[in-house]
Amino acid sequence: MLRCRLSPSPFLRRAYATAANDASNIRNMALVAHIDSGKTTLTESILLRSSYLSASGSVDTGSTTTDFLPAERERGITIQSASIPVKWNKWTFNLIDTPGHADFGMEVESASRVVDGAVVLMDSVEGVEAQTKGVWRQLDRYGVATRLVFLNKLDRPGASFGSSLRSLLTHRLHQHPLALTLPIASFDPKDYQHAEPGIQGIVDLVKWEVWRWDENGEAKRYPLPTDVQELEKLSFLPSDTP
Structure with missing residues (x-):
């Protein structure tokens, strides 16, 4: 948006x-x-x-x-x-x-x-x-x-x-x-290889949060990481390692 x-x-x-x-x-x-x-x-x-x-x-x-x-x-x-x-x-x-x-x-x-x-x-x-x-x-x-x-x-x-x-x-x-927000198509990098459409979450740039939807359509909010230590705590975010 x-x-x-x-x-x-x-x-x-x-x-x-x-x-x-x-x-x-x-x-x-x-x-x-x-x-x-x-x-x-x-x-x-x-x-x-x-x-x-x-x-x-x-x-x-x-x-x-x-x-x-x-x-x-x-x-x-x-x-x-x-x-x-x-x-x-x-x-x-x-x-x-x-x-x-x-x-x-x-x-x-x-x-x-x-x-x-x-x-x-x-x-x-x-x-x-x-x-x-x-x-x-x-x-x-x-x-x-x-x-x-x-x-x-x-x-x-x-x-x-x-x-x-x-x-x-x-x-x-x-x-x-x-x-105000950025869309996240998928939290799994493998999904991008198949080019499957969809939205699994968003980044709220106002409240500085990550929203992630589950299979039931319910959203959970997580504080957006600001350093490496906080980033490692969010297991659903993929690492940049091959």
């Missing part, structure tokens, strides 16, 4: 949701991206993680929460924006799942007027695509300064964190993106 903070022009400066004390912890956040980048699937994962749902739906089966229109479920695409309140700690996020198809760009336009921040999804196989640049310009137009770039589908064949970052720089979406 990459964090991009932009400085809006003076006439586009905006305040967070409201200055009222009873709503000071409310934020409007939009998920925007090129079509088929995984916005609705990510929304389902967030709803599941925040205990809004007991089981996540699927775009393939037409059982997602935000794609509720018959046409959306039949075609497997988002046609209109849908807002879901998500509680996380003391915060309440009005999470807005927006369409990715250019034909429904006015839905993104409407959402960009009212959001405090946005999560811009990128397909890690394709990199920056046409509508990625389109939604980025829409956020620029309405002064949405706080943005997170979420590199999705890193478990797919051909996905690359480095190539996605270069694509972001090549298309000049942001001059100085800051990486």
Whole structure:
């Protein structure tokens, strides 16, 4: 995940949701991206993680929460924006799942007027695509300064964190993106010889931790080693010896 903070022009400066004390912890956040980048699937994962749902739906089966229109479920695409309140700690996020198809760009336009921040999804196989640049310009137009770039589908064949970052720089979406996490495809060097896709962990560069997922999908956190002695204590990290 990459964090991009932009400085809006003076006439586009905006305040967070409201200055009222009873709503000071409310934020409007939009998920925007090129079509088929995984916005609705990510929304389902967030709803599941925040205990809004007991089981996540699927775009393939037409059982997602935000794609509720018959046409959306039949075609497997988002046609209109849908807002879901998500509680996380003391915060309440009005999470807005927006369409990715250019034909429904006015839905993104409407959402960009009212959001405090946005999560811009990128397909890690394709990199920056046409509508990625389109939604980025829409956020620029309405002064949405706080943005997170979420590199999705890193478990797919051909996905690359480095190539996605270069694509972001090549298309000049942001001059100085800051990486918050780094993906770990596998903790076993032998897996790289078979080129099997997948993500077994991440490096949290903010909290300086290594996350490792087990077979049940549960993550365990370990402090990131800062010297050789600490590195040797983490048995699951491979050594550099042949």
